[in-house]
Amino acid sequence: xxEEVIIAGYGGQGILFMGSVLANSAMVEGLEVTFxxxxxxxxxxxxxxxxxxxxxxxxxxxxxxxxxxxxxxxxLSMKRFYPMLKKKxxxxxxxxxxxxxxxxxxxxxxxxxxxxxxxxxxxxxxANMIALGAYIKETxxxxxxxxxxxxxxxxxADKKVLVDINEKALKLGASDEY
Amino acid sequence: MIRIMHKILIKGNHAVVEGGIQAGCxxxxxxxxxxxxxxxxxxxxxxxxxxxVFIQSESEIAAINMVFGSSLTGARTMTSSxxxxxxxxxxxxxYMAGCELPGVIVNVQRxxxxxxxxxxxxxxxxxSTRGGGHGDYRTIVLAPYSVQEMFDFTIKAFDLADKYRxxxxxxxxxxxxxxxxxxxVKELKSDRKTKKDWILxxxxxxxxxxxxxxxxxxxxxxxxxxxxxxxxxxIKMKEASCQTCFTxxxxxxxxxxxxxxxxxxxxxxxxxGKGIKACLIRPTTLWPFPxxxxxxxxxxxxxxxxxxxxxxxxxxxxxxxxxxxSRVHFYGSPGGGIPETKVVxxxxxxxxx
Numbered sequence: 161x162x163e164e165v166i167i168a169g170y171g172g173q174g175i176l177f178m179g180s181v182l183a184n185s186a187m188v189e190g191l192e193v194t195f196x197x198x199x200x201x202x203x204x205x206x207x208x209x210x211x212x213x214x215x216x217x218x219x220x221x222x223x224x225x226x227x228x229x230x231x232x233x234x235x236l237s238m239k240r241f242y243p244m245l246k247k248k249x250x251x252x253x254x255x256x257x258x259x260x261x262x263x264x265x266x267x268x269x270x271x272x273x274x275x276x277x278x279x280x281x282x283x284x285x286x287a288n289m290i291a292l293g294a295y296i297k298e299t300x301x302x303x304x305x306x307x308x309x310x311x312x313x314x315x316x317a318d319k320k321v322l323v324d325i326n327e328k329a330l331k332l333g334a335s336d337e338y
Numbered sequence: 339m340i341r342i343m344h345k346i347l348i349k350g351n352h353a354v355v356e357g358g359i360q361a362g363c364x365x366x367x368x369x370x371x372x373x374x375x376x377x378x379x380x381x382x383x384x385x386x387x388x389x390x391v392f393i394q395s396e397s398e399i400a401a402i403n404m405v406f407g408s409s410l411t412g413a414r415t416m417t418s419s420x421x422x423x424x425x426x427x428x429x430x431x432x433y434m435a436g437c438e439l440p441g442v443i444v445n446v447q448r449x450x451x452x453x454x455x456x457x458x459x460x461x462x463x464x465x466s467t468r469g470g471g472h473g474d475y476r477t478i479v480l481a482p483y484s485v486q487e488m489f490d491f492t493i494k495a496f497d498l499a500d501k502y503r504x505x506x507x508x509x510x511x512x513x514x515x516x517x518x519x520x521x522x523v524k525e526l527k528s529d530r531k532t533k534k535d536w537i538l539x540x541x542x543x544x545x546x547x548x549x550x551x552x553x554x555x556x557x558x559x560x561x562x563x564x565x566x567x568x569x570x571x572x573i574k575m576k577e578a579s580c581q582t583c584f585t586x587x588x589x590x591x592x593x594x595x596x597x598x599x600x601x602x603x604x605x606x607x608x609x610x611g612k613g614i615k616a617c618l619i620r621p622t623t624l625w626p627f628p629x630x631x632x633x634x635x636x637x638x639x640x641x642x643x644x645x646x647x648x649x650x651x652x653x654x655x656x657x658x659x660x661x662x663x664s665r666v667h668f669y670g671s672p673g674g675g676i677p678e679t680k681v682v683x684x685x686x687x688x689x690x691x
Contacts, residue, residue, distance in 0.1 A: 220605075
């Protein structure tokens with residue numbers, strides 16, 4: 161088993177947090193995992209992305225060049241990463257912000273209006289967890305339970321108050337309500 | 339010794355900090371530079387929590403000289419930077435080597451020469467393993483290849499530094515610094531201190547001590563150099579280490595360390611799956627270099643492939659160890675690139691054709 165995911169959006173969308181929850185969940189399930197966030201002159205509004213490799217074997221390179229899945233949170237990221245996707249790959253796309261969605265029989269495209277859903281929940285910033293919930297439902301690579309456990313171990317101290325809404329968002333993304 | 343263990347997902351740079359905390363590092367000094375910024379930033383938080391010393395210095399040179407000063411008092415101390423900043427620290431490291439002062443210097447390498455770029459690279463091998471600064475000296479150089487080893491080797495670095503009274507370099511890179519992996523954090527008792535009978539801690543009721551690197555008397559420096567040489571010989575005998583796999587029946591040996599060794603490990607597994615008898619030799623100390631292991635393997639394995647994220651530096655040490663017994667090939671990816679597994683596989687196939 162080997163899953164290589166690229167998560168991408170703009171700075172401020174919680175891309176790195178999404179990567180942490182994803183990677184942490186894989187760890188909770190006893191899988192090998194690496195998470196390599198892009199780094200450089202990142203800032204709010206700029207691009208943010210990262211690669212997560214999950215495997216039942218030891219992982220060599222942490223760099224993802226041929227992803228088996230994408231979680232795309234904005235238009236620019238779609239243009240940049242879609243061409244890299246493997247055949248039969250899966251794309252989770254935030255259809256609230258991505259308007260140009262390619263049609264293809266070779267890949268599975270899951271549209272979810274994550275930003276709009278997040279607004280309904282009362283915080284636009286949890287769009288990331290809605291997309292992650294959808295990813296978990298589509299790929300079944302780990303359980304929703306592991307992701308919720310990860311939220312509890314990552315959101316601590318002054319961030320603890322955010323566990324609730326993030327958990328709701330994860331569950332909404334993983335539900336059949338869209 | 340070990341009290342509690344827990345598994346957490348952290349960045350390599352954070353693992354270095356946790357390792358330092360567990361090793362009983364009492365004073366950290368640093369100046370920001372990508373891709374090691376998380377060390378300085380996280381140290382600011384953690385050292386404060388532990389009630390230890392953290393100073394963001396005015397420069398890299400200041401930081402290494404603060405390490406020099408703290409080490410004189412017997413405290414476990416460290417600094418970190420990335421390639422261009424490590425160049426600036428070389429004068430201080432040379433003075434520490436001359437004064438036989440323990441200390442840990444973390445180099446999260448980036449691409450070079452000059453300011454280069456901020457990606458991970460292995461272009462500072464010569465600088466780390468050849469002394470780096472001026473004068474006739476060596477430093478111990480440790481090369482982790484996972485976030486777990488970033489944690490473990492930082493602790494080891496402090497222990498070795500104190501054991502031999504020598505600066506120790508943690509030779510890592512931007513990939514390892516930036517990536518997250520699960521780490522088993524072992525909480526150790528903080529009494530990991532070696533007894534130090536040489537420190538400057540006030541000479542009440544004892545004779546004054548003097549520590550200096552300026553040795554001007556007739557023959558004084560030569561004597562000091564020979565004394566250091568004895569120490570270096572002892573370290574070479576005892577501390578050279580590497581990890582090997584599949585060496586028993588190998589026809590080709592890949593030698594690689596750090597991030598590039600991860601790729602080579604994958605390549606060896608693929609090659610084995612295709613029935614090609616490849617093995618991996620991964621030096622975990624770059625100085626002392628595990629020359630004996632390589633030399634023994636070279637007696638039966640006739641082809642070596644050295645893979646580095648540089649134009650070829652460790653390959654020279656491999657050639658010295660192999661000493662003409664086998665052919666030594668090289669594949670490098672300089673400038674911040676990471677070698678691709680399939681390219682390493684292809685290289686090996688070409689070699690044994």
